[in-house]
Amino acid sequence: MSALSLVPPRLKMSGGRRASVTAALFFFFILCDFLRSSQAQTPTPSPAPAPVTCGQRSNTSCEECLRNVTCLWCRPTQQCMDYPVRNILPPGSVCPLTDARWGVCWVNFQILIITMSVLAGVIIIGVLICCFCCCKCEKTGNKREDAKVERQTHARKARQKARRSEMQLRHDEIRSKYGLAKDNPYARMDDH
Known part of the structure; x- marks a missing residue:
């Protein structure tokens, strides 16, 4: 009787799974051994020298x-x-x-201060110009977008109005064909 026959059927692994589990365990043990050996080789740090003052x-x-x-x-x-x-x-x-x-x-301190101030000023002015340009472009872009949306809305309303009048004409034709057309829309229907 083999050792695999003693393992319950639900715990048996196929050959591929068994090989991958074996490989994973092998690499795990190699990693643990490497970490253990690297810890053993790490020298104890010597005390840091006292810092030199200015x-x-x-x-x-x-x-x-x-x-x-x-x-x-x-x-x-x-x-x-x-x-x-x-x-x-x-x-x-x-x-x-x-x-x-x-x-x-x-660089002496005076030139360093002047240079840093000029660079900071240029950066701030650059950022402000970028913000101004972006806001201006966004506003003109929004105006164009709003005009486009408004044109589309007017075109849609005109098409709806044309369809309504066309539908009204068809309904009027059908009413006149079957004698349902009224001269006076407020007159009562006669019961004949």
């Missing part, structure tokens, strides 16, 4: 100072300092705007 980067280079986005470089004094976040612009007592560098070393 003040410690003074008397180095502008590039070294500006690696940290919170730092501000003052070119004449060769000082790297924390950006004064309480003020939008660094005050002149900290460093003049023409000598201050933030973000990139090749």
Whole structure:
């Protein structure tokens, strides 16, 4: 007696299903083994070095100072300092705007502010022009659409009116043919 004969008939699988289940289990075990081995090979992380403050980067280079986005470089004094976040612009007592560098070393802070303001203004004006043009195009498009719909409505009403008058003529012909036509529509019918 084989092992398959002991399995109840409703639990027996065809050859194709058995092969696919076997393949799925095989790949599952390979995946589990891979995950287990990758966890065993993962080294424990070493403690991160203490971050270098902006003040410690003074008397180095502008590039070294500006690696940290919170730092501000003052070119004449060769000082790297924390950006004064309480003020939008660094005050002149900290460093003049023409000598201050933030973000990139090749542009001073004053030119950076002017450039960003001009770009923001151009973008805002561009968006407003696009909105204005879209609204204007939509209005003219709606006017055209409304005129088209109105023409179609007038044409439909004219066709309905023509059909009604044609139908009325046919009904009048039928009434006159069978003697049902009345000279006076308000006269009573005579019972003969």
